[in-house]
Amino acid sequence: MDATTGPGATSRDARSMETLDSLGEFAAIDQVTRGLTMSSAVSVGPGDDSAVFLVNGSAVVSTDLLIEGVHFRTEWSDAEHIGRKAVAVNAADLEAMGATPVSMVLSLGAPGELPTSWLREFATGVQQEAERAGICLVGGDTTRARDITINVTVIGQTEGREPVLRSGARAGDVVAVKGRLGWAAAGLAVLARGFRSPRAAVGSQRCPQVPYGAGREAAAAGATAMLDVSDGLLADLGHIAQASGVVIDLDRARFEPDEPVRTVASAHGKDPMVFILTGGEDHAMAACFPPGSVPDDWQVLGQVRACESDEAPRVLVDGLPWQGSEGWDHFA
Structure with missing residues (x-):
């Protein structure tokens, strides 16, 4: 039996x-x-x-x-x-x-x-x-x-802390991120074509790896504005720019695409920065900090400046507007 x-x-x-x-x-x-x-x-x-x-x-x-x-x-x-x-x-x-x-x-x-x-x-x-x-x-x-x-x-x-809002970024702040960028978008691209590897990217699409504790760490370090990256880094930082009335300028040279993102981008003939800047769903933490206050394990990616005359709040990459979609919009 x-x-x-x-x-x-x-x-x-x-x-x-x-x-x-x-x-x-x-x-x-x-x-x-x-x-x-x-x-x-x-x-x-x-x-x-x-x-x-x-x-x-x-x-x-x-x-x-x-x-x-x-x-x-x-x-x-x-x-x-x-x-x-x-x-x-x-x-x-x-x-x-x-x-x-x-x-x-x-x-x-x-x-x-x-x-x-x-x-x-x-x-x-x-x-x-x-x-x-x-x-x-x-x-x-x-x-x-x-x-x-x-x-x-x-x-x-809040345990006595002030909540960190999107509206507190100031000219002179630096922009930093903790967590994965582009992994979930790369995983989605893989799954959409019927594949299941690289497994690390697919796993990030199935469930984000939230950097738990990073938000409290940023608040304790004096973060002036913060959000989680759910709809794309450009789109989400755009919320901070609009709420704070500032321009955020990202430095492309500071980005280092992780291996799973590079692998998928190469297989799909894409620039890995498309996944990193517009993908979303990784739920990394992105925050603005006064200079010199960024926690050690956060990656600085850009800076905040005041809007020039007649300039609208926005997010730039190397001083220029991003060409193409900036992220996910359910009703676009």
């Missing part, structure tokens, strides 16, 4: 065929919340109508939607990667404010025929990335939906 015909085979087969319809809503919720650990700040977690937790200083809140076919594809990413990504892209927003993550709520819409094995793997990814980010899942909601739809809302705390 082998493993496929033994006494446990029937129960294993039944589990593999089980769907959300057959599992039911409350059992599905249990799949996601089972085994969660709460921090000392959380006094009421999943199970009641609302969660209860304490924050130290001001509360910082952000939310993001992830829609199947827009933010991820199930044929490209397994459920665990999707769960990790759902947490990572939201926790990065707290990092970008210089806040400390505290808690999050997660809502999931899914087709009833979705296998429960997918849900279990998704929950594993959520819990893994939440642990990396230092954040607790304290509640959420589930519903039937045509496509897999994920909404995460994260709450952080």
Whole structure:
């Protein structure tokens, strides 16, 4: 008698065929919340109508939607990667404010025929990335939906620090980045052509490697403005330029494309700077600092200057406007 015909085979087969319809809503919720650990700040977690937790200083809140076919594809990413990504892209927003993550709520819409094995793997990814980010899942909601739809809302705390806004950049500041640039865009280019390597680039598209702790590090160092790179470095720094009323000028010579980005760019006949400057989805931290205050492990990429007469706030590369798209726009 082998493993496929033994006494446990029937129960294993039944589990593999089980769907959300057959599992039911409350059992599905249990799949996601089972085994969660709460921090000392959380006094009421999943199970009641609302969660209860304490924050130290001001509360910082952000939310993001992830829609199947827009933010991820199930044929490209397994459920665990999707769960990790759902947490990572939201926790990065707290990092970008210089806040400390505290808690999050997660809502999931899914087709009833979705296998429960997918849900279990998704929950594993959520819990893994939440642990990396230092954040607790304290509640959420589930519903039937045509496509897999994920909404995460994260709450952080300032712990007495002032939040780092997009509007604080000043002439004379330097611009620096911590984290990967171009990897996720390179991975998307690979996946779009039906390939799965280089694995490092593909992995970055499936789930960003957020530099957790970098936002607080920047805030402590005196960062004047900051955000996470989600839609492309040029597009996102453009938000800082507009909010601060300044010009940001990037120095192309300071960029050093990483090996996976160079490999994909060469295979696709592209300039690797296209991936680095316009790709997005890596969720690196980009910040402006007074001269001499940049933390050691941040890479300086440019400078901030005042707008000249009749000059609009913008981002330049080597003193010139970038030719082509500056990043992702959902409605462009």
